Amino acid sequence: MKIDVEGLEFSYNGVPTLKNMNLNVNKGEFLSIIGPNGSGKTTFLKCINRILNPEKGSIMINEFDLDKLHRNDIAKQVGYIPQAERGAFPTTVFDTVLMGRKPHINWVPTSRDLDIVVEVMEMLDLSHISMKNINELSGGQRQKVIIGRALAQQPEILLLDEPTSSLDLKHQLEVLDITRDQADNDVTVIMSVHDLNLAARYSDKIIMMKDGEIFHAGGPEILTPENIEPVYDVSVDVHRTGEQIWILPKKLNKATELKADNNGYRNNRLRAQRVPGTC
Amino acid sequence: MGQSSILDLYKKDIGKKLVFGVSILIFLIILMSFAVLVGPVNIPLPEILSVLTGQTKSGMAYHIIWNIRMPQILTAVIAGAGLAISGAVMQSVLRNPLGSPFTLGISHAAAFGAAFAIVILGTGTTHSSGDVVNINNPYITTISAFMFSMISTGVILALAKYKQASPETMILTGVAIGSVFTAGISAIQYFAEDTAIAAIIFWQFGDVGKTSWTEIGLITAVVVPLSLWFAYNSWNFNALNSGDDTAKSLGVDVDKLRIKGMVISSTVSALIVSFVGIIGFVGLVVPHIVRKLIGGNEMLLLPFSFFTGSLLLLISDTVARNIISPEVLPVGILTSFLGAPLFIYLVIKGREYW
Ligand SMILES: Nc1ncnc2c1ncn2[C@@H]1O[C@H](COP(=O)(O)OP(=O)(O)OP(=O)(O)O)[C@@H](O)[C@H]1O
Ligand SMILES: [Mg+2]
Numbered sequence: 001m002k003i004d005v006e007g008l009e010f011s012y013n014g015v016p017t018l019k020n021m022n023l024n025v026n027k028g029e030f031l032s033i034i035g036p037n038g039s040g041k042t043t044f045l046k047c048i049n050r051i052l053n054p055e056k057g058s059i060m061i062n063e064f065d066l067d068k069l070h071r072n073d074i075a076k077q078v079g080y081i082p083q084a085e086r087g088a089f090p091t092t093v094f095d096t097v098l099m100g101r102k103p104h105i106n107w108v109p110t111s112r113d114l115d116i117v118v119e120v121m122e123m124l125d126l127s128h129i130s131m132k133n134i135n136e137l138s139g140g141q142r143q144k145v146i147i148g149r150a151l152a153q154q155p156e157i158l159l160l161d162e163p164t165s166s167l168d169l170k171h172q173l174e175v176l177d178i179t180r181d182q183a184d185n186d187v188t189v190i191m192s193v194h195d196l197n198l199a200a201r202y203s204d205k206i207i208m209m210k211d212g213e214i215f216h217a218g219g220p221e222i223l224t225p226e227n228i229e230p231v232y233d234v235s236v237d238v239h240r241t242g243e244q245i246w247i248l249p250k251k252l253n254k255a256t257e258l259k260a261d262n263n264g265y266r267n268n269r270l271r272a273q274r275v276p277g278t279c
Numbered sequence: 280m281g282q283s284s285i286l287d288l289y290k291k292d293i294g295k296k297l298v299f300g301v302s303i304l305i306f307l308i309i310l311m312s313f314a315v316l317v318g319p320v321n322i323p324l325p326e327i328l329s330v331l332t333g334q335t336k337s338g339m340a341y342h343i344i345w346n347i348r349m350p351q352i353l354t355a356v357i358a359g360a361g362l363a364i365s366g367a368v369m370q371s372v373l374r375n376p377l378g379s380p381f382t383l384g385i386s387h388a389a390a391f392g393a394a395f396a397i398v399i400l401g402t403g404t405t406h407s408s409g410d411v412v413n414i415n416n417p418y419i420t421t422i423s424a425f426m427f428s429m430i431s432t433g434v435i436l437a438l439a440k441y442k443q444a445s446p447e448t449m450i451l452t453g454v455a456i457g458s459v460f461t462a463g464i465s466a467i468q469y470f471a472e473d474t475a476i477a478a479i480i481f482w483q484f485g486d487v488g489k490t491s492w493t494e495i496g497l498i499t500a501v502v503v504p505l506s507l508w509f510a511y512n513s514w515n516f517n518a519l520n521s522g523d524d525t526a527k528s529l530g531v532d533v534d535k536l537r538i539k540g541m542v543i544s545s546t547v548s549a550l551i552v553s554f555v556g557i558i559g560f561v562g563l564v565v566p567h568i569v570r571k572l573i574g575g576n577e578m579l580l581l582p583f584s585f586f587t588g589s590l591l592l593l594i595s596d597t598v599a600r601n602i603i604s605p606e607v608l609p610v611g612i613l614t615s616f617l618g619a620p621l622f623i624y625l626v627i628k629g630r631e632y633w
Contacts, residue, residue: 075530
């Protein structure tokens with residue numbers, strides 16, 4: 001499904017958080033949102049899902065105004081993987097993935113619902129923990145279960161908020177391969193992510209956010225030192241090997257470094273330990 | 280693992296839980312029959328059978344069974360069920376293990392309403408002759424109790440709606456409201472006459488033995504359809520367990536569900552408390568017991584809490600009626616005695632979710 005965002009604005013209690021965002025994502029496209037902490041990535045994803053109601057601007061899904069759709073109809077089309085989630089009471093892995101069928105369930109889940117759940121759990125390799133309580137899983141396992149829930153929704157739009165943040169190297173690639181597969185099967189994907197290399201590797205489009213605004217938008221080629229430095233206050237090296245773009249952080253840039261120096265000896269020590277040989 | 284094996288595991292698991300539910304139901308029916316047989320007055324079995332089969336239509340045995348034991352058993356069953364399922368719903372819409380008619384101040388508000396009616400509206404004093412305590416206009420007392428419970432619910436909901444109070448704030452407010460009403464009861468008692476004080480205290484003891492057939496009919500007519508509404512919404516409650524954002528992303532209108540769930544569960548418990556008095560801990564403890572035994576899936580939790588509530592209150596009442604025979608202990612005293620240690624036990628054993 002196609003997503004068109006126009007003039008989107010959002011404030012938390014009067015504090016402007018998203019400012020005039022404009023964006024088009026086509027069916028089957030994989031869009032990554034990158035940007036520093038607090039730049040508004042999560043807020044933006046929540047608006048696309050109408051978890052939050054923007055005060056200005058419009059979001060159209062396949063030319064339908066999101067505002068006019070019923071919440072359950074949105075849920076049939078848009079799957080959402082939150083950045084963090086905590087259940088109030090324990091539930092099993094199976095029941096959590098089955099929850100993805102909620103928009104389609106009336107009274108009891110049908111055998112088709114159950115089949116979809118089984119399929120998703122096998123795809124994500126969750127079968128061996130299917131009856132475990134999700135509060136007893138590792139952070140990465142839990143994240144995969146939640147991804148499973150969104151896939152069980154069989155959405156046409158998939159919103160992922162840092163899905164790889166607690167996954168190990170292998171599972172990062174596994175989850176993103178699955179997500180890429182979804183995009184190749186015409187699911188529109190919007191993902192927020194901190195790892196620029198992963199963004200470069202998997203995305204068709206990238207937007208760079210800062211302070212609630214889109215700084216740059218385009219293909220992975222927008223990941224240049226000139227674009228990255230002002231957004232993150234970090235100077236970087238960008239290498240290309242064939243198709244792949246590699247971003248290597250070098251050091252904090254001048255302004256931040258001064259601030260860090262003012263914070264005194266400890267900060268300097270920390271910084272020196274983190275990036276040895278670059279100072 | 281193959282396709283079928285996860286599904287088999289799941290179905291086996293559901294099957295096991297259904298067996299549990301059916302056992303509860305069978306046990307409940309057995310206990311109901313047993314409760315007809317026992318009581319402070321000893322009636323021989325053949326006589327009971329002849330009353331139940333309609334051969335005996337008068338006499339003491341007939342009177343005891345149809346006008347005392349049966350109403351009492353049915354009240355225990357419906358009140359236990361209603362309190363337990365509303366507790367389960369409160370816990371789920373507030374996403375908090377402390378939700379219950381008791382912690383949200385509903386019981387205390389009802390008790391205050393009753394005290395208010397007895398003393399200020401004078402429904403309790405006029406007819407007391409000697410040491411017989413008499414609430415002479417039970418309906419006004421009940422209505423007043425109900426109104427005050429709904430006021431306490433209204434305050435909590437108004438906070439939620441207009442101040443965007445979080446579920447935690449709602450519970451804290453409930454606790455605060457509960458203590459305001461407790462203070463109010465003390466104040467009323469301080470100024471009241473002895474007979475009125477006796478009537479207030481008498482009202483507060485949760486007792487399933489003071490309801491008439493009409494009242495049982497009324498409670499049932501409210502509790503059963505509203506419980507069906509709860510059960511119908513079990514997937515919405517399930518989604519809410521994962522948090523407000525996730526529930527919204529799964530198509531649940533969270534704010535509306537929370538308000539509706541609170542209004543309806545409060546109505547159910549306020550109505551029960553208004554007729555039977557304060558029965559502590561059933562609404563709080565039963566959902567936790569069920570959750571420990573069969574897990575948190577609301578699709579099973581709600582109906583099983585309903586029947587387990589019946590069972591628990593009926594057991595307590597049967598014990599209370601017979602433990603110091605020929606004296607009859609009000610069941611509310613027993614549930615508080617049993618419920619508090621049980622709750623502490625669950626807190627210590629059930630660490631995984633609080
Ligand atoms: N519930 C809230 N109430 C008030 N302000 C909020 C709320 N949630 C986020 N904010 C603020 O809005 C801004 C954007 O937050 P958001 O969570 O969208 O950032 P983000 O880009 O997702 O950051 P991160 O990379 O840390 O996840 C931040 O300044 C944050 O402090
Ligand atoms: Mg975020």
